[in-house]
Amino acid sequence: xxxxxxxxxxxxxxxxxxxxxxRHAPACTLAAELRDYPEWHRGRExxxxxxxxxxxxELISYIEAARRQLADLLxxxxxxxxxxxxxxxxxxxxARRLDDDFTPxxxxxxxxxxxxxxxxxxxxxxxxxxxxxxxxxxxxxxxQGRLAGWRALLERAGPEIRQAxxxxxxxxxxxxxxxxxxVVRQRLAVLAAPPVSLAVDELRYVTYEARxxxxxxxxxxxxxxxxxxxVPAAR
Numbered sequence: 001x002x003x004x005x006x007x008x009x010x011x012x013x014x015x016x017x018x019x020x021x022x023r024h025a026p027a028c029t030l031a032a033e034l035r036d037y038p039e040w041h042r043g044r045e046x047x048x049x050x051x052x053x054x055x056x057x058e059l060i061s062y063i064e065a066a067r068r069q070l071a072d073l074l075x076x077x078x079x080x081x082x083x084x085x086x087x088x089x090x091x092x093x094x095a096r097r098l099d100d101d102f103t104p105x106x107x108x109x110x111x112x113x114x115x116x117x118x119x120x121x122x123x124x125x126x127x128x129x130x131x132x133x134x135x136x137x138x139x140x141x142x143x144q145g146r147l148a149g150w151r152a153l154l155e156r157a158g159p160e161i162r163q164a165x166x167x168x169x170x171x172x173x174x175x176x177x178x179x180x181x182x183v184v185r186q187r188l189a190v191l192a193a194p195p196v197s198l199a200v201d202e203l204r205y206v207t208y209e210a211r212x213x214x215x216x217x218x219x220x221x222x223x224x225x226x227x228x229x230x231v232p233a234a235r
Contacts, residue, residue, distance in 0.1 A: 018139075019131040019184050026133035027181055032075060032174040034213055041091070041210035048089040048102050048207045050110075050154060051217070052124075052200050054082035054170060059126075059196055063138070066129060066172055066191050070136055073187065074173030077214040084124070084140055084170050086147065086203060087154040090161040091210070100161045107205065109157035111221060114203060117153060120226045122146050123197035129172060129188050136184075137169035138194060150203065170198070201225055 019025045041047070054060055063082050067074060089110075090102035125141040142148060147168055154160070205221040 017133055019181055019188070025181055028133075029073070029131070029175040029177070029179045029184060030133045031177050032134060032213075034075065036211045042098065044091040044093065044101075045210060046092055046207040046218075047210050048092050048107075048205060048220075049085055050087040050089065050150075051083040051085055051204050051206055052198065053202070053204055054084070054198065055201075056196060056199055059194065059198065062192075062194055063170070063172065066136075066138075069191060070172065070187060073175055073177065073179055073184075074136060075176045075214070077173060079216045080208075080214045081217050082170055083206075083217070084168060084198060087151055088161045089154075089205075092207060102158070102161075106157045107221075110154050110205075111223070113153040113156055114150070114223050117149075119146070119150070121199070121201045122225075123199055124168075125197050126170070126194040128193045129191045130169075131184050131188060132167075135174045136172040136188070138172065140168040140170060140198060142168060146200070 017024055017026050054063065060082060067076075089106070090100040091098070092107075093101040093103060095101070096103050122144065124147070125143065127139040127141065130137055130139050140147075151160070151166065160166075202222050202224045204219055204223075206217040206219055208217050209215045
């Protein structure tokens with residue numbers, strides 16, 4: 001799920017529709033409705049994804065400053081750690097009953113595949129802030145195909161839970177109101193470019209509470225790139 005939201009409608013909104021695209025840009029933003037989505041989680045408690053955490057102080061400061069500049073447009077999300085979503089797994093469940101359940105066997109298979117890949121740390125380039133209809137974002141590049149490689153490994157354990165094409169990005173925030181496209185472009189144009197690339201030293205499997213759209217991420221597994229095996233996850 002691109003924005004770790006818990007709203008299937010949000011997934012359909014963004015697709016490849018960036019405001020920087022002169023031919024296919026949305027006409028305006030779509031305001032996110034902050035509520036529980038029982039039709040989505042169907043009583044299941046947590047949702048699992050693989051991420052790259054944003055850990056660089058300089059980049060975290062940049063994200064916080066960009067959010068402040070767009071604060072009148074975006075829902076605040078102070079407890080959600082900035083991150084790049086790598087792969088959306090689904091709801092952790094003992095056995096697969098629904099099409100978006102994610103079993104312990106699938107997770108074990110993913111861990112084994114990633115641990116044998118022997119990948120090294122790498123930087124991923126960041127572009128100037130852009131926007132989907134539902135969220136302002138920092139686009140993330142993958143010039144060496146590292147993200148694509150990790151995603152291919154993870155998908156060998158089971159298909160990703162996704163209703164739109166994967167577009168790598170770091171989310172700045174979801175929109176709280178409808179804003180015309182021209183206004184969005186003007187507001188984004190004054191934001192500086194990210195000062196650094198995204199340093200990828202580890203991949204994390206995390207979950208979040210399905211009923212809380214901006215709740216914190218809980219670490220379950222951390223795989224350090226360039227090192228064999230797993231490092232302890234902070235609980």
